[in-house]
Amino acid sequence: MNGASPLPFGDVFFGWSWLDAIIRIVIVVLIMTVVVVYLTYGERKVVARIQQRLGPNRVGPWGLLQGFADAIKLLIKEDIRPRAADRWVFEFAPFLTFIPVLMVLAALPFARDWGVRNVTLGLLFVNAALGLNIVGIMMAGLGSGNKYALLGGVRAAAQMISYEIPLVISIICVAMVAGTLDLNAIAILQEDRPFLLLQPLAFVIFFTAMLSELHRAPFDIPVAESEIVGGYFVEYSGIRWSMFQLTEYASLWAFSIFGSVVFLGGWEFPMGSDWGWGWQLFLTFVKSLAWIIAVMWVRTTVPRLRIDQLMSFCWKVLLPMSLVQLLMNGFILVYDWPQELLTLTSGIGAAALVGFILYRTARHPSVAHLVGAYKRAGAQAQ
Amino acid sequence: MSIWPEERLSHADTEGFHTVDMTINVGPQHPATHGVFRMVLTVDGELVTACEPYIGYLHRGLEKLSEINDYRQAMAFWDRTDYLAGLLCEQAYCMAVEKLADIEVPERAEYIRVMLSELSRINSHFMFLGAFGADVGSFGTSFTYAWRERERIYDLLEEVAGDRMFPTYYRPGGVAMDLPENFEKRCREVLGHIFQGIDDLDGLLTGNEIFVERCRALSPLTTERAINLGVTGPVLRSTGLAWDLRKAEPYSIYPQVKFDIPVGLRGDVFDRYMVRLAEMYQSARIVEQCLEQIPGGHFLNPKLPRNLRIDDAEAYVRIEGTKGEYGVHAVAKGGNRPYRMKLRSPSFCNLSALSEMVVGHYVADAIIILGSLDIVLGEVDK
Numbered sequence: 104m105n106g107a108s109p110l111p112f113g114d115v116f117f118g119w120s121w122l123d124a125i126i127r128i129v130i131v132v133l134i135m136t137v138v139v140v141y142l143t144y145g146e147r148k149v150v151a152r153i154q155q156r157l158g159p160n161r162v163g164p165w166g167l168l169q170g171f172a173d174a175i176k177l178l179i180k181e182d183i184r185p186r187a188a189d190r191w192v193f194e195f196a197p198f199l200t201f202i203p204v205l206m207v208l209a210a211l212p213f214a215r216d217w218g219v220r221n222v223t224l225g226l227l228f229v230n231a232a233l234g235l236n237i238v239g240i241m242m243a244g245l246g247s248g249n250k251y252a253l254l255g256g257v258r259a260a261a262q263m264i265s266y267e268i269p270l271v272i273s274i275i276c277v278a279m280v281a282g283t284l285d286l287n288a289i290a291i292l293q294e295d296r297p298f299l300l301l302q303p304l305a306f307v308i309f310f311t312a313m314l315s316e317l318h319r320a321p322f323d324i325p326v327a328e329s330e331i332v333g334g335y336f337v338e339y340s341g342i343r344w345s346m347f348q349l350t351e352y353a354s355l356w357a358f359s360i361f362g363s364v365v366f367l368g369g370w371e372f373p374m375g376s377d378w379g380w381g382w383q384l385f386l387t388f389v390k391s392l393a394w395i396i397a398v399m400w401v402r403t404t405v406p407r408l409r410i411d412q413l414m415s416f417c418w419k420v421l422l423p424m425s426l427v428q429l430l431m432n433g434f435i436l437v438y439d440w441p442q443e444l445l446t447l448t449s450g451i452g453a454a455a456l457v458g459f460i461l462y463r464t465a466r467h468p469s470v471a472h473l474v475g476a477y478k479r480a481g482a483q484a485q
Numbered sequence: 486m487s488i489w490p491e492e493r494l495s496h497a498d499t500e501g502f503h504t505v506d507m508t509i510n511v512g513p514q515h516p517a518t519h520g521v522f523r524m525v526l527t528v529d530g531e532l533v534t535a536c537e538p539y540i541g542y543l544h545r546g547l548e549k550l551s552e553i554n555d556y557r558q559a560m561a562f563w564d565r566t567d568y569l570a571g572l573l574c575e576q577a578y579c580m581a582v583e584k585l586a587d588i589e590v591p592e593r594a595e596y597i598r599v600m601l602s603e604l605s606r607i608n609s610h611f612m613f614l615g616a617f618g619a620d621v622g623s624f625g626t627s628f629t630y631a632w633r634e635r636e637r638i639y640d641l642l643e644e645v646a647g648d649r650m651f652p653t654y655y656r657p658g659g660v661a662m663d664l665p666e667n668f669e670k671r672c673r674e675v676l677g678h679i680f681q682g683i684d685d686l687d688g689l690l691t692g693n694e695i696f697v698e699r700c701r702a703l704s705p706l707t708t709e710r711a712i713n714l715g716v717t718g719p720v721l722r723s724t725g726l727a728w729d730l731r732k733a734e735p736y737s738i739y740p741q742v743k744f745d746i747p748v749g750l751r752g753d754v755f756d757r758y759m760v761r762l763a764e765m766y767q768s769a770r771i772v773e774q775c776l777e778q779i780p781g782g783h784f785l786n787p788k789l790p791r792n793l794r795i796d797d798a799e800a801y802v803r804i805e806g807t808k809g810e811y812g813v814h815a816v817a818k819g820g821n822r823p824y825r826m827k828l829r830s831p832s833f834c835n836l837s838a839l840s841e842m843v844v845g846h847y848v849a850d851a852i853i854i855l856g857s858l859d860i861v862l863g864e865v866d867k
Contacts, residue, residue, distance in 0.1 A: 154629040250509050254531070254848065320624055321695050329517045329620050330849050404689065406696045407622025409849050410531055464694040 127219045131208050139352040140170030146352075146399050153403045177348075180341035187248030188338065196246055197339065197346035200239030204353045206232040211360050212287050214370050214383035225286035226278055229361055230271055233316065236354065237263045240325070240335050243347075247338040255334020258410060259325035262315055265417045266322075270312035272425035273305040277365050279432045280445065286361075290369035294376065297368035301445045304428045304452035306366045308421055310397075313358050315413070317351070320402040324410055355395060363390035424456055506534055509848070513542050517620055517852040520862030524839070524855070531847050536840040540833075543866035551826035556582050556657060556793045559826070564651045566828060567864045569612050570605035570807045572598075572642075574864075575655040577804045580736065581813040582657040584800035585823075586793060591783040594659035595738045600672070600775040601645065601654070603768040607679060608638045609807035610761045610768075613859045614686045617758060620856035621699050627689055634682035637675045644671065657793065659785030669776050676769050683765050691762070700755035704842045704854045707752060714841070715834040718809025719764065720858060723749030723756035730805040742774040754857040761859070794821050808832045808859055828867055832860040 144159060144166065151158030159166035184193060209219040210228050222228050237260055244256010277298050281289045289298075299306050315322035326334040336347040363369055367390050370383035408416065431448045434440070512523035521542035527535040547566060551559040563578040564571025576598055583590060611631040618627025639649040644665055646652030654661050665671075690696045706716070708724040721728055727746045731739040747763030749756025795817035803812035809831025818824040835858050843851040 150624070154626050155633060156629060250507060254509075258531075320622060323622065324849070327622065327849065329622060330852050332516060403624050403626050404693075405623065406618070406690075406693060406699060407849070408695055409699060409847055411847070412695075412698060460694060464692070464697075 124219065128209070131213075131219055132205070135208060135353055135356065138356050139349055140174060142352040142356065142395065143173065143348070144170045145395070149396060149399045150403050153400070174345070177345040178342055182341040182343060183338075185248055185338050189246040189248065192242045192246030193248075193338075194343070196239045196243035197343045197350075198239070199242060200236055201346050201350045201353070203232045203235035203239075204350055204357055206235075207357045207361070208353070210286070211357060212290060212364060212369065213360070213387050214380045215290075215376065216287055217380065218286075221285075221287055224284045226274060226284040226289070226365070229286070229357075230274060233354070233358070234263070234267050236316075236350070239350075243339070244335040247335070249338045251331040251333070251337045252335050254331050255325045255327075255337070258331075259318065259335060261410070262318075262322065262324060262413060265414060266312045266315035266421075269308050269417065269421040269425045270316060272422075272429055273302075273308040273312065274365065276302055276305040276425070276428050276432050279429075279436055286364050286369075290364050290371040291376070293368035293372045295372075297366060297372050299366045299368075301442065302366070302428070302432075302449050303446075304424060304449040304456065307453050307456055308425050308428070309362060309366065311421060312417075313362065314398065314401065315417075317355055317358060317398070319355075319398055321405040321408050322413060323402075323407055324413060327407055355398060356391065359391035359394035359398075360387060363387065363394055367394075420456070420459070424452060428452055511852075512539075517855065519616060519856070519860065522860070522862055522865070524851075526843070526848065526851060528848060531849075533843050533846055533848060533851050536843045536851065538836060538839055540836070540862075540865050543862045545867070547867040548826050548828060552823055555821050556795070556823065559822075560655070560657075561651070561653045564653060565863055566830065566867065567609070567806060567808065567811070567832070567861050568650060569861055570602070570609040571651050572605040572654065573602045573804065573806050573811065575653065576602050576737075577802055577806070577811050577813045579655045579657050580804065581800050581802040581815040581826075582793070582795075584802055585798045585815050585817050586657065586795045588658045588789065589786055591659055591786060592738070592780055593782045594784050594786075596775050596779040597660050597664060597784065598655060599737055599739065599742075600772050600779075601642065601652075603771045603775075604638050604641065604672075604675075606768045606807050607765050608635050609861075610765045611635050611638075611682070611686075613761055614690065614758075617853070617856045617859075618686070618690050618696075620853045621690075621696055623689065623693075623696070627686060630682065630685050630689060634679055637678050641671055641675050644668075656785060658789045659783065661785070663784045672772065672776060676772060679765070679769055683762065687762060690758075697755065699850075699853065700758060700857075701753060702751070703754040703850055704846060704857075705751050705753040706838070706842065711752065711838070714838040716809070716838050717834065718806065718831050719760045720757055720835055720838075721809065722746065723760045724752030725749060730803060730810060734803070736802075736804060738775075739771075741778065742771050744768075744771050754853060757857045757859075792821055794819070795823075803829070806831050808861065808864065809835060828864075830864040830867060832858075832862075832864040833867075836860050836865055 147169070148158040159169035162168040162172045184190065207229050210222040210225045210232075212218045212221065212225075240259045240263075241256050244252050244259065247253070277289070278284055280298060280301055281292050283289060283292075314320075318326050326336075331337070336344055339347060368375075369390070370387050372386075375383045375386055428449060431452070432445065435444050435448070506527045506529050509526045509528055510523065511526055512518040513521040518524070523539040523542070525537045525539070526533050545562075545565070547562050550562050560575060560578055563574045566574045582588070611634050615628040615631030619625055642652055643649050645668065646654035646661070706720070706724050708721075708726045711721045711724050711726075717728070725748050727748050729746045730736070732746055744767045747760050747767065749760050796819050798817045799815070801812060801814045803810050805811070810829065811831055812829030814825070814827035814829065815823050816825040839855060839858060843854050846854065
């Protein structure tokens with residue numbers, strides 16, 4: 104982290120890079136805390152809007168302090184450990200779930216060359232760290248001594264391990280096009296156009312697999328509220344429960360920034376390098392916000408898949424499609440064909456994937472027939 | 486019926502590994518049981534191998550209370566049975582008392598009853614759509630959509646009867662008071678909203694591939710098996726049999742209105758959902774015809790005795806409740822209270838099919854199969 108930093112505290116510590124690092128970590132963690140508090144508030148507001156409700160509106164103006172009230176409540180609640188729980192496994196699980204997210208935050212670029220550390224293999228590191236999450240979740244599921252938690256933990260393990268594969272392959276596709284694993288370099292390469300335009304199929308796969316990694320609807324099977332009432336964190340309360348909540352929203356935030364760097368141009372597109380760090384931070388903020396709202400939108404409207412449907416969608420649809428993308432990229436890049444071909448092939452792939460799902464939606468003749476017939480029967484009377 | 490080969494359901498007892506089936510206690514406090522119902526699922530991994538329902542948490546002694554109270558007092562207990570459509574239960578009770586005592590009901594009262602009962606049926610089916618959507622996992626969006634329309638119906642009931650859920654509006658021999666003056670205008674307004682609300686929910690749920698995939702071909706029931714299990718109502722009609730007491734054994738003014746009986750094709754969960762959706766259109770159609778045909782005259786039989794005393798008599802009355810055949814068996818042996826009042830509750834009989842239907846399916850599916858039966862615990866436990 105040498106050289107000119109766009110932010111005012113780049114090199115002011117006369118080469119004491121450890122002090123610099125500590126200050127950066129503190130800043131990122133503080134921002135993360137505030138972001139998580141307002142993500143919970145924001146999610147409740149967005150969901151309320153879609154569900155024709157008001158959402159939190161009592162604590163502070165427009166309910167803006169709701170998140171802090173919740174945080175204080177959670178901090179002073181009793182920390183219950185069931186007698187059947189495996190003590191150490193139970194108590195350490197929330198932390199082991201949370202630490203990987205912190206590790207990811209250390210490598211994310213929020214503005215040009217500005218993150219806690221500019222990791223040269225950032226793409227690989229972020230993916231590896233995000234995958235570590237599962238250890239804590241498994242521990243919570245197994246250590247709680249609760250059958251719902253056990254089911255949730257086992258479901259989470261099966262799901263996260265499966266969806267890791269298309270997720271990583273879709274990332275590799277971008278890395279192939281970019282020719283680097285450095286997140287800052289990837290952002291700079293998107294000066295003219297975001298990689299979304301070159302790799303739409305990889306984007307669709309990444310977004311889907313990300314929903315699964317985050318346990319968001321329609322892949323919220325490990326935490327399915329109407330089946331296993333919260334899954335692996337069903338026995339947790341107070342501060343340990345809030346660690347899981349923190350993990351959920353922090354990893355949503357981390358994924359949104361990571362995804363916008365990889366696919367949407369991050370802090371670079373458009374005009375990031377020209378207009379300074381203020382504009383770059385604004386771009387990061389807007390893109391991650393749009394990403395997060397899309398995730399929340401999906402959550403409120405889409406029902407949950409069943410575990411076998413989840414698995415078959417991963418192994419029979421997402422994985423082959425991501426491999427096809429990988430293969431196409433390989434041909435085009437090795438033979439040095441024009442870049443427009445990337446857009447074309449990947450666009451066809453994305454259209455095929457989305458079209459396949461839309462076709463499946465429209466393919467039930469009985470559904471359309473039944474609905475149509477019933478509606479006509481009702482309409483005659485009107 | 487199961488999608489897994491039969492041997493997968495048995496114990497996997499190979500190579501020194503001894504596995505036992507796990508039992509999961511779903512309920513009495515569980516979001517998917519729609520009240521206080523408990524079922525003990527024996528699961529092999531995610532597959533249900535046995536299901537044992539436990540009921541009685543909401544037992545209030547309805548039948549005994551009816552026997553120790555006056556004929557007119559006891560009616561207040563009856564809309565607490567199927568509390569989502571209380572007026573239908575009142576109708577059955579009143580019809581039983583009228584049959585015991587040979588009381589004539591003025592035609593205007595019959596029209597008022599049918600109109601309000603059909604509105605209650607729509608109300609109950611909205612509740613089903615909302616809760617079923619939440620079971621499948623649409624995160625409460627279907628719930629709030631359904632709730633919006635239910636509020637409108639409840640408001641209308643409040644204007645007519647003075648109460649929202651438990652109007653106690655019918656009387657043996659008619660209804661308690663006449664309709665308010667602007668009822669027709671308000672009712673048409675509400676019906677317009679209802680059609681819009683059904684369309685919204687139809688788009689949200691039926692228009693979603695995941696929802697259809699979760700419900701389609703799940704736990705199909707044949708007509709013979711349904712009859713043998715004593716299943717009635719939409720669940721029976723979804724198997725393809727057009728058995729609706731409003732047509733099969735016409736009562737009240739149903740012969741004078743036009744409506745169709747929607748039937749399913751395969752008797753699976755999706756058909757049960759569709760049949761209810763279609764029934765809502767038909768109910769709205771009946772209300773519209775009633776609004777046009779309703780005659781003037783008395784709303785309560787003017788020749789009613791001051792104190793209802795019934796000598797030896799016995800009557801069994803059954804109507805098409807929202808959940809199925811809602812039967813009341815009344816025995817009078819003199820005095821102003823019945824000797825015996827017996828409720829044949831459709832939810833209770835439909836629930837007896839549950840253990841058979843969920844075996845061999847996933848835990849997640851057991852929840853939505855329970856949801857598709859649309860039980861009301863007030864009616865099951867009496």
